[in-house]
Amino acid sequence: MPQAVRPKSDFLAVLAERGFLHQCSDLAGLDAKAKSGELVGYIGFDCTAPSLHVGSLIQIMMLRWLQKTGCKPVALIGGGTTRVGDPSGKDESRKLLSEETIAANKAGIQQTFAKFLRFGAGKTDAIMPDNAEWLSGLRYIDFLREVGRHFSVNRMLTMDSVKLRLDRDQELSFLEFNYMCLQAYDFVELHKRHGVVLQMGGSDQWGNIITGIDLGRRRGTAQLYGLTSPLLATASGAKMGKTAQGAVWLDAKLLSIYDYWQYWRNVEDADVGRFLKLFTELPLAEIARLDALRDSEINEAKKILASEATALLHGRAAAEQAAETARRTFEEGALAETLPSVNVPRHELAAGIGALTAFVRAGLVGSTGEARRQIKGGGLKVNDATLDNERATLTEANLIEGCIKLSLGKKRHVLLKPEG
RNA sequence: GGGGGAGUGUCCCGAGCGGCAAAGGGGGCGGACUGUAAAUCCGCUGGCUAUGCCUUCGUAGGUUCGAGUCCUACCUCCCCCA
Numbered sequence: 060m061p062q063a064v065r066p067k068s069d070f071l072a073v074l075a076e077r078g079f080l081h082q083c084s085d086l087a088g089l090d091a092k093a094k095s096g097e098l099v100g101y102i103g104f105d106c107t108a109p110s111l112h113v114g115s116l117i118q119i120m121m122l123r124w125l126q127k128t129g130c131k132p133v134a135l136i137g138g139g140t141t142r143v144g145d146p147s148g149k150d151e152s153r154k155l156l157s158e159e160t161i162a163a164n165k166a167g168i169q170q171t172f173a174k175f176l177r178f179g180a181g182k183t184d185a186i187m188p189d190n191a192e193w194l195s196g197l198r199y200i201d202f203l204r205e206v207g208r209h210f211s212v213n214r215m216l217t218m219d220s221v222k223l224r225l226d227r228d229q230e231l232s233f234l235e236f237n238y239m240c241l242q243a244y245d246f247v248e249l250h251k252r253h254g255v256v257l258q259m260g261g262s263d264q265w266g267n268i269i270t271g272i273d274l275g276r277r278r279g280t281a282q283l284y285g286l287t288s289p290l291l292a293t294a295s296g297a298k299m300g301k302t303a304q305g306a307v308w309l310d311a312k313l314l315s316i317y318d319y320w321q322y323w324r325n326v327e328d329a330d331v332g333r334f335l336k337l338f339t340e341l342p343l344a345e346i347a348r349l350d351a352l353r354d355s356e357i358n359e360a361k362k363i364l365a366s367e368a369t370a371l372l373h374g375r376a377a378a379e380q381a382a383e384t385a386r387r388t389f390e391e392g393a394l395a396e397t398l399p400s401v402n403v404p405r406h407e408l409a410a411g412i413g414a415l416t417a418f419v420r421a422g423l424v425g426s427t428g429e430a431r432r433q434i435k436g437g438g439l440k441v442n443d444a445t446l447d448n449e450r451a452t453l454t455e456a457n458l459i460e461g462c463i464k465l466s467l468g469k470k471r472h473v474l475l476k477p478e479g
Numbered sequence: 480g481g482g483g484g485a486g487u488g489u490c491c492c493g494a495g496c497g498g499c500a501a502a503g504g505g506g507g508c509g510g511a512c513u514g515u516a517a518a519u520c521c522g523c524u525g526g527c528u529a530u531g532c533c534u535u536c537g538u539a540g541g542u543u544c545g546a547g548u549c550c551u552a553c554c555u556c557c558c559c560c561a
Contacts, residue, residue, distance in 0.1 A: 324515065329517080355514040355516090382554040429523095433509060437522095468508080468509060
C-alpha cells in the first residue's frame with residue numbers, strides 16, 4: 060500500500076510497523092483523527108461458532124492496539140447479522156443458525172474479548188454492543204426508503220463478495236445479498252450511537268466497509284474511515300486457524316491451553332517473525348533478533364512466540380505451565396502431569412479397558428477403526444511404548460505415577476487418569 | 480412454459496461395461512529423515528462386539544440372484560430458447 064511518510068499517530072505507526080495494514084480508505088485523514096485522540100473504531104464479529112478462533116486473532120489484536128494507543132475500541136457482536144450470513148470469501152451459503160445457537164455462541168465469544176480488552180465506561184474503555192439491538196426491530200419498508208435508496212445495485216454487483224459468486228455460477232440468495240447493506244447500516248448506526256468513525260476488518264471485508272463509508276457520506280454523517288488487515292495464511296499457503304483436529308479455538312474449553320501453546324510452537328520457520336509482530340507485544344528490536352535466528356536456533360524464537368501468544372489469551376502463569384509441560388514432554392521425555400487429560404472411572408480400569416477404546420475416549424482417534432489403522436502404521440504409543448497389539452488391554456498395572464500416557468504420533472499426548 | 484445437462488465415499492475435486500466399500504487427485508493423519516520446521520519418500524484416509532456383519536453414490540419406489548450403474552416419480556442446481 061502507498062505509504063510515503065511514517066504515520067504521526069501512535070495507532071497507525073504501530074499497525075504499520077507490525078504488519079497489520081493492508082488497505083486504508085484515507086490514511087492521512089485517519090492518522091490525523093487518531094492523533095487527535097478522538098478515534099473510536101470498531102470491528103464486527105458474527106456468532107457463527109461457539110468461540111472465535113485464531114483467524115480472528117489479528118482483528119482482536121487491532122482492537123487491543125487501538126486501546127493501548129489511547130483510542131476507544133468497539134467490539135461489535137453480530138447477533139443480528141449472523142441471522143443473515145456474510146457471503147464474503149465463501150463459496151457456498153452458510154446453513155441458517157437457530158436463535159438459540161446464536162445466543163449460545165454470542166455468550167461464548169464475549170468471554171474472549173474480556174481477555175484482550177479493558178471494558179468499562181471510561182473514555183478509552185471498550186464496549187461490546189450487539190447489532191441485533193437495532194437490526195431486529197427494523198421495518199422493511201422504512202429501511203428500504205431510508206437506507207436502501209442509497210445503495211446502487213449496479214455497484215453491489217461489482218463487489219467481490221457478490222461478483223465471485225456470480226462469476227462462478229454459485230448461488231447467492233437475496234438474504235445474503237443484503238448482508239453488506241446491513242453491515243453498512245451498522246457502521247452508520249455505530250457512528251450515531253457511539254461516535255464510531257473507523258471500521259476495521261480482514262481484507263475480505265473491504266467491500267463491505269467501503270459500502271458503509273459510502274452510506275455514511277450519502278446520509279450526511281461525518282467522514283468515516285476504513286482499514287483492513289492482510290489475509291493471513293501460513294508461509295506454505297494454508298489458511299490460518301484450521302488444523303486436522305478442527306479450528307484453533309480461543310476458548311480453553313474447546314482447545315486446551317497446552318494445545319494452544321503447541322499450535323504456536325509448531326508454526327513454520329518462515330512465519331516466526333511475522334507472527335511475533337502480529338500476535339505478541341514484544342518490542343520490534345527483540346523480534347528482529349529472534350527472527351534472525353536460523354536452523355535449530357529458531358526453535359527458541361518459536362517457544363517465545365508460543366508463550367507470549369498464549370500469555371495474552373490465557374495469562375502468563377498458564378502459558379508458563381504449558382511451556383514447562385512441553386519442555387518435560389519433549390526435551391526430557393518425562394511424564395508431565397499437566398498434559399491434557401481424560402478421566403476414566405477407576406472400576407472400569409480395574410476391569411480392563413481395551414486399548415482401542417481408550418484411544419477413542421482420549422479423543423486422539425475418531426473411531427476404533429482409525430485406532431486399528433494407526434496401530435498398523437505404528438502411530439500409537441502407551442507410556443511411550445509403541446502399541447502393536449490391537450487386542451491389548453489397559454489396567455491398573457499400566458499406571459505410571461497415577462496415570463497412563465497415550466500418544467498419537469510424536470506430538471499429541473493425553474493422560475488417562477482414574478477417578479472415583 | 481419448451482429443450483439440454485448435473486447431483487458419487489458427510490473435508491474438497493472427481494472416474495465409475497449391472498457384481499463396488501467404489502479408480503485418481505487435493506487436503507489430512509501416521510511412519511522415515513529432521514529441529515516438535517520446511518522439502519522429500521512410504522503407508523493410511525466408511526462403522527462395528529471384525530477372517531464376519533452393518534451402512535454409504537440427491538429423495539422415494541420399481542426391474543434383477545445382484546443397482547452408484549437400468550426404469551418411474553419427486554427434490555435441488557446449471558445452460559439454451561420463450
